[in-house]
Amino acid sequence: MKKVHNVLTEISVLIKKIETDYPELYQFLDENPITLPTELHPKLDSNTLEDYLTDLKSLLKHHIENHIKSKK
Template identity: 50%
Template sequence: MKEIQKINNEINDLTLKIEQQYPELYQYLNENPVTIPCCENPELDTKVFSDWLESLKDLLKDFIENQQKSLTK
């Protein structure tokens, strides 16, 4: 359980960072497919939270890279 709490804290911190520093990206977080459960009572385990965290990291990384590309054009 501690591992899930740690990952959840990272998710919260990253989400807050996105909200504060990248508000144009934050508006799309609700549409992230990883956060939408596929069944009525989803199993929330370490893997699910880890995948969610990684998807947020990837989303932010891609956004920053694309933002930089558009600035250099």
């Protein structure tokens, strides 16, 4: 299991990449229902952060496969 600091660093780098290289996708990050906690005070542990990182990677991969390739 990765340490929280490493996961947060990966999340930050990926979000910056999305913001810079895929601005059309960046606008949806705040609205992604997968990332919205349903609890009033969610527990943010390493597993939660790794799940969020996985969701971000999936979102980017899906966007690239379905939007970028269709423009070629």
